[in-house]
Each structure stands twice: as structure tokens, then as C-alpha cells.
Amino acid sequence: MNIDMIRAARSRLSGHARVTPLLSSPFLDELAGRRILVKPECLQHTGSFKYRGARNALAALEPETRARGAIAFSSGNHAQGVALAAREFGVPAVIVMPADAPVLKLANTRGFGAEVVTFDRATEDRDEIGERLSRERGLSLVKPFDEPEVIAGQGTVGLEIAEQAADLGVTRAQVVVPCGGGGLTSGIALALADTAPGMTVHPVEPEGFDDVSRSLASGRHEVNSRLSGNICDAIITPSPGKLTLPIMSAHCGPGITVTEDEALKAMAQAFLRLKIVLEPGGAVALAAALSGKCESETVIAVASGGNVDPTIFAQAMATL
Amino acid sequence: MNIDMIRAARSRLSGHARVTPLLSSPFLDELAGRRILVKPECLQHTGSFKYRGARNALAALEPETRARGAIAFSSGNHAQGVALAAREFGVPAVIVMPADAPVLKLANTRGFGAEVVTFDRATEDRDEIGERLSRERGLSLVKPFDEPEVIAGQGTVGLEIAEQAADLGVTRAQVVVPCGGGGLTSGIALALADTAPGMTVHPVEPEGFDDVSRSLASGRHEVNSRLSGNICDAIITPSPGKLTLPIMSAHCGPGITVTEDEALKAMAQAFLRLKIVLEPGGAVALAAALSGKCESETVIAVASGGNVDPTIFAQAMATL
Numbered sequence: 001m002n003i004d005m006i007r008a009a010r011s012r013l014s015g016h017a018r019v020t021p022l023l024s025s026p027f028l029d030e031l032a033g034r035r036i037l038v039k040p041e042c043l044q045h046t047g048s049f050k051y052r053g054a055r056n057a058l059a060a061l062e063p064e065t066r067a068r069g070a071i072a073f074s075s076g077n078h079a080q081g082v083a084l085a086a087r088e089f090g091v092p093a094v095i096v097m098p099a100d101a102p103v104l105k106l107a108n109t110r111g112f113g114a115e116v117v118t119f120d121r122a123t124e125d126r127d128e129i130g131e132r133l134s135r136e137r138g139l140s141l142v143k144p145f146d147e148p149e150v151i152a153g154q155g156t157v158g159l160e161i162a163e164q165a166a167d168l169g170v171t172r173a174q175v176v177v178p179c180g181g182g183g184l185t186s187g188i189a190l191a192l193a194d195t196a197p198g199m200t201v202h203p204v205e206p207e208g209f210d211d212v213s214r215s216l217a218s219g220r221h222e223v224n225s226r227l228s229g230n231i232c233d234a235i236i237t238p239s240p241g242k243l244t245l246p247i248m249s250a251h252c253g254p255g256i257t258v259t260e261d262e263a264l265k266a267m268a269q270a271f272l273r274l275k276i277v278l279e280p281g282g283a284v285a286l287a288a289a290l291s292g293k294c295e296s297e298t299v300i301a302v303a304s305g306g307n308v309d310p311t312i313f314a315q316a317m318a319t320l
Numbered sequence: 321m322n323i324d325m326i327r328a329a330r331s332r333l334s335g336h337a338r339v340t341p342l343l344s345s346p347f348l349d350e351l352a353g354r355r356i357l358v359k360p361e362c363l364q365h366t367g368s369f370k371y372r373g374a375r376n377a378l379a380a381l382e383p384e385t386r387a388r389g390a391i392a393f394s395s396g397n398h399a400q401g402v403a404l405a406a407r408e409f410g411v412p413a414v415i416v417m418p419a420d421a422p423v424l425k426l427a428n429t430r431g432f433g434a435e436v437v438t439f440d441r442a443t444e445d446r447d448e449i450g451e452r453l454s455r456e457r458g459l460s461l462v463k464p465f466d467e468p469e470v471i472a473g474q475g476t477v478g479l480e481i482a483e484q485a486a487d488l489g490v491t492r493a494q495v496v497v498p499c500g501g502g503g504l505t506s507g508i509a510l511a512l513a514d515t516a517p518g519m520t521v522h523p524v525e526p527e528g529f530d531d532v533s534r535s536l537a538s539g540r541h542e543v544n545s546r547l548s549g550n551i552c553d554a555i556i557t558p559s560p561g562k563l564t565l566p567i568m569s570a571h572c573g574p575g576i577t578v579t580e581d582e583a584l585k586a587m588a589q590a591f592l593r594l595k596i597v598l599e600p601g602g603a604v605a606l607a608a609a610l611s612g613k614c615e616s617e618t619v620i621a622v623a624s625g626g627n628v629d630p631t632i633f634a635q636a637m638a639t640l
Contacts, residue, residue, distance in 0.1 A: 015487075021338055023363060026404075027431055040363075042595040043343060084346075111347055167335075271633075275362040275597040275626030306595030310637045313591075317630045 001148050001247060003194040006155035006187065009052070012059040013156055016088065017052050018044055020157075022164045022300075025273035032290050035298040037170070039161055040276045042306025046112065048234075048282065049154055049184055049304050050081035050144075056153030057142045058085045066091055068138035073126055075101040076234055077305050078144040083114035094139055096130050104309065145183030146241030154184040158191025161300055165196065172198035174296040176256065176285035178304040179203030179212050180235035182244030188302070189251035199300070200253040204285045206232040206260065212240045213255025216248060231260045231312065234281035234305060256294075262287040267316035270303065279308035280316075321468050321567060323514040326475035326507065329372075332379040333476055336408065337372050338364055340477075342484040342620075345593035352610050355618040357490070359481055360596045362626025366432065368554075368602065369474055369504055369624050370401035370464075376473030377462045378405045386411055388458035393446055395421040396554055397625050398464040403434035414459055416450050424629065465503030466561030474504040478511025481620055485516065492518035494616040496576065496605035498624040499523030499532050500555035502564030508622070509571035519620070520573040524605045526552040526580065532560045533575025536568060551580045551632065554601035554625060576614075582607040587636035590623065599628035600636075 020043050028036045041049035058066055069092035072082040079095045086093030095109050099118035109116055119129050134141060143150060158175075165173065175192060177185040182203065189201040203212045209230055214222035223239045230236060240248065258266075263280045266287035270278045278286070282305035289299040340363050348356045361369035378386055389412035392402040399415045406413030415429050419438035429436055439449050454461060463470060481495065495512060497505045502523065509521040523532045529550055534542035543559045550556060560568065578586075583600045586607035590598045598606070602625035609619040 018341055018343075021341065021363065023338075026433075030431075040595075043341065043360075043363075047595050111350075271597050271630075275360075275367050277591050277595040277597060310591075310640055314634065314637065317634065320630055 005152040006191050009056040009152040010156045010159055012056050016055055019160055023274045027273045036289050037300045039302045041304050042276055042278055046080040046084050047305055047307045048077035049157055050077040052156055053150035053153035054081035054142055055085040057149040058089055060149040061140055065140055070142050071134055071139040072142045075105050079109045080112050082142050083109050083112035087113035094133055145181035146243050151183050151187045155187030155191040158188035162195035170298050173298040173300050174294050175199050175201045175300045176204050176288050177302045178235050178281055178284045179205050181237040182212055182240045182248055186244040186247035190247055193251045202253045203255045204288045205257050206230045207257040209236045210257045215240050215245055216255055232263055232281040234279055256288045258284050258287040262291045264316040265319045266290055268320045277306040278303050279305050325472040326511050329376040329472040330476045330479055332376055336375055339480055343594045347593045356609050357620045359622045361624050362596055362598055366400040366404050367627045368397035370397040372476055373470035373473035374401035374462055375405040377469040378409055380469045381460055385460055390462050391454055391459040392462045393450055395425050399429045400432050402462050403429050403432035407433035414453055465501030466563050471503050471507045475507030475511040478508035482515035490618050493618040493620050494614050495519050495521045495620045496524050496608045497622045498555050498601055498604045499525050501557040502532055502560045502568055506564040506567035510567055513571045522573045523575045524608045525577050526550045527577040529556045530577045535560050535565055536575055552583055552601040554599055576608045578604050578607040582611045584636040585639045586610055588639045597626040598623050599625050
């Protein structure tokens, strides 16, 4: 993995991924006691940054390989990214999801043109189903984060941050990033290490699901003791990736954790002051910035996704 | 008024106003049965397009005149635009508002640094107060729409639409614009007449408050019979402007009206599919596109503002 792969990803994504703006509000600056810039990847196609990595991974395949189609295991944002990217290339996408996934997520993934294959979590093995389908149909597996071209695609967020911040005269900042498996965080860290060396990237995780923060501290792959029971479900993964952890160890500062309440309050402020819709997992970095967990004069918070149910959004509104 | 004034406005706004992106979703295209592109001016500074016109009007003043400060009559988006623009220039802004304006609007306007002068609607005359303040303190009045430099500032939205649509291969489209006094609509129409002659601009108004639509049809300044009692309050004005109506008559197609329910449903779709927050008045153009009131293959809907109270937003969510 190196910066050239991220630059190549940018070329591939040009004219396809949206260049999201950097948003700000004097009210957020006042609340945080420092300057806050927000990179709203909720405005990306499919409502999250995941489209970047998925599109880049498909674009990097040999045309004959790509033509046979893609497969992904996901019930969330990655599934939608792969589905839309595959549709744009006119190739099939198969998304393997548990049969009890929320109806809305099944519908959205189908809405982006994917074939959804469901499995019974109790009696069937996801990986076995996926492997069989890949073999029979020649589908290429697009992993959600531990895959160089996916990391490179997410890293294009970092290139944009470096340039957009420089336009505002900002070269020194803490850059806080919602972190699950670490694809987005490691991609951004790699991009900024090269293009904005005055910036330090910090992964942000939900309290109690801080595998990456603990792994960065210990230097080993730490594991979450549980994988559910938090509103920030989109960024909860068992453990950092084999590829992403070394990159984060080399280029990131310490991890930061936030509570569910802090995430909900950040969603409410994003609604009120930036006019954007965030999901809880997508709001954790803004939450870190707004709840006194950053110290730099300028903080750049990546808002990674906005795929939230109205009922959860109403919980955030209730904090106002 | 001509295109050169809009180009000059763009130069003045460069590096200050945000270039908002063009958003889209395959789900909206399916719902509307045509391609929908959304220009989200809710993401503009202060949450609405009004910042553009206000900033341009102040930028166009002689420095000595500007230094004495600006005054505006508004309890809404225009007030916030003038307040922020004045603060950026380091000059005073006085906003004259009724004493019974919503607390949140008073607080937001003060939050952008303005001095708010309130008056009693029953016993005091707004214009008299404003005139006295202007005279005593040498403040420049920034009108909300019937002012060439304000129209020119709003017209920069049109220049961006022409370029961003061309990048997507779109040169023919209906462009639907939320319309109050007509500053935004006339500015966009003037810009597109020159830069994208294949596009036709249509003002969109709330049903029952369609002074502009009726004026375009009759060729005279028609007046609304009432000025309250509709959720789209931000775009309700008594009558089109003296400057804006001739421009709209020369360059716009027929007006379109939408119901309150259609506006609320458009807000909900903007939440669900674009991850943006719209106020009812800011959602009327998207509402026109989604409720079968446009016929072109591609419709470009301007989403003009996002300053909405959580309770109104909850009403929109309830339509899902």
C-alpha cells in the first residue's frame, strides 16, 4: 500500500465518486471551542464513503474478471456501495445477507440493482455459501476493508481533505475518523502522511467497542468482547484488519471513544447546523470533536455515513 | 441586470460561498420516473442560498459605505445571510425583527453576530425604525430580493448548475426553483438563459400563495390574498418584485404549485435518499419533481434552504 495507489484510485473515481465539500458552522466552533470542519461522506453515492472503495476495487479488476461480477458479505453500507458500483459497470453483484437483516436494508441493496442471497444464521455458513457462489459463477469477492484497492478508494477522502483544508489555509489539524475495520481510517492516514504531514489522524470508536484503539495501544490485534448492543452498529467489527492495523500503527495517533449519547447529540448538531443527515456510526468523529476529546486548534471530522432509520434519527432529535 | 453582473458576483463570492454539489439518487429517479438532480443550497453557509446575495451586495458596496454597516428587515434566512456576510467583512449588521419572532430565529441571527432590533408589530412601524437607524448610523439597506446585486449573487447558483449539469452530459432540463419574491428564480433564469439555453426555469410556490405563477400568467403584479397559514413560510411574500418579475417574465416557463403534504414528503425523501435536511419552503421544487408536475427527461431541483425546526421535521418524517 502506498500513496500512488490512492492517487490511481482518485483517477479511477474521477467523474464517478462525488467530491464532497468541507462544511462548517460558527455554532459548532463555539460549541467545541475550536474550529471544526466536517467532511460529509453521507452525501456520497449510496449515503456513505463505502462507494469509493467498492468502485475502485471493481475498476481495478481486469475487464474479463469484472464482467463475471462481484460478491460481498454485508448487510449495510458496503453492500450498497458494491451494488451501485457493479450496476454502473453493467456487471452482476451478489450480496450475501442474513435472512433476518432489516427489510429496509434488503430493499435498498436490491434497489441499487444487486441480487441478494440470504442465509439462515443458525443453520448455514456464510463463507461456505459465498465460496460456492464465487466458484460457480466466477464472482470476485470485494472485502469491506482488508483489501488494498478498497483502502486506496477510501483514501481518496484524505486527498480531498488535504486540498480542501489547504484552500482554507489549514495545514495543521487533528483529523478524526469513524473507525470499524479501519479501511477508511488507514486510507486517510496514508493519504495525509504524504500530502498533509501537519495533520494527525485519530480513529474514533463507540465506547466498549474500541478494538482499534486498544490495538494501537498494545501493538497487537485486540478483539471486541461483543458485536452488538450499540447504536453505532455500522462501525462495529470484531478486530482491526491485517492490512489496516499496520498502516494505522504507523500513521495514526491514539484512538478516541465516544458514548451513544455523544453520537446522538452530534447527529442533532449536524441536523441543526450543517443540514446533513448522519447515522450514529457516521457521527462518532463529530461527537469526539464536540465533546471535548480533541485539543488541536482545528479539527477535521469525517462524517462517514447517513443511512439511518427515522426512528433512530428521532432519538437524536430528542436530545435537542 | 445582465449576465456580467452574475459573473462579477461569482468572482466576489469565490472562496467565500460554498460551491454546492449536484446530488442524485436512483431511488428518486424511480419515484419521479425521470432523472432528478438536486442542488442543495441548504449546505450553503447559514443553511440557505441567501448568503450568496447578501455577501455579494455587501461586497459590491464602496468600502467606506460598507464600513458603516448593513441593515435588513427579516426574521429568516435573509437575516442570517446578511449577519454572517457583515461579520466576515468586520462591519456591523442590524437586523430589524418583530418582537414576537421565534426565539430560535432571534438566537440564530445573534449567533451570526448581528445586532437584533425588535419592534412591536401592533404599535410600531418597521420601515420607520429602519429608516431612522439607517439615517442615524449610515447603514446600507440590503433588500431581500428586489435589488440587482442580491439577484446577481443568487444567480451564481445558476452558473454552477449549468457547469455541473454539463459535466454530467445534461444540457436540456427543467430547472425548478422555490420562489418567494423571485430573487433566486430570476437570478438563476438570467444565468441559464446565457449559459444553458436548453434549460427552462420554473418558479415553484405553495398552493394558495402563487402570486408569481399568476403574475407570469397575467403579465401583471398579482398579490397573495394572505401571508400566513402555510408550512412553507420562508417563501411566502406579498407579490413578486419590481425587478424580479420582468426577468422571470422574459426567461421563465409557467409556475408550478405544490401542497404542504407534497413539500413534507419531499423533505422525507431528501432525508432518506440524499441525506440532506430541508425546510418546507426549500423542498417545494423537489416536491414538484417528485409529484408528477414536471415532464422533461431530466429535472434539476434547487433545494434552497434547510432551516427547519425539529418539530416540523418530525412531521415530514411521519409521512414515511
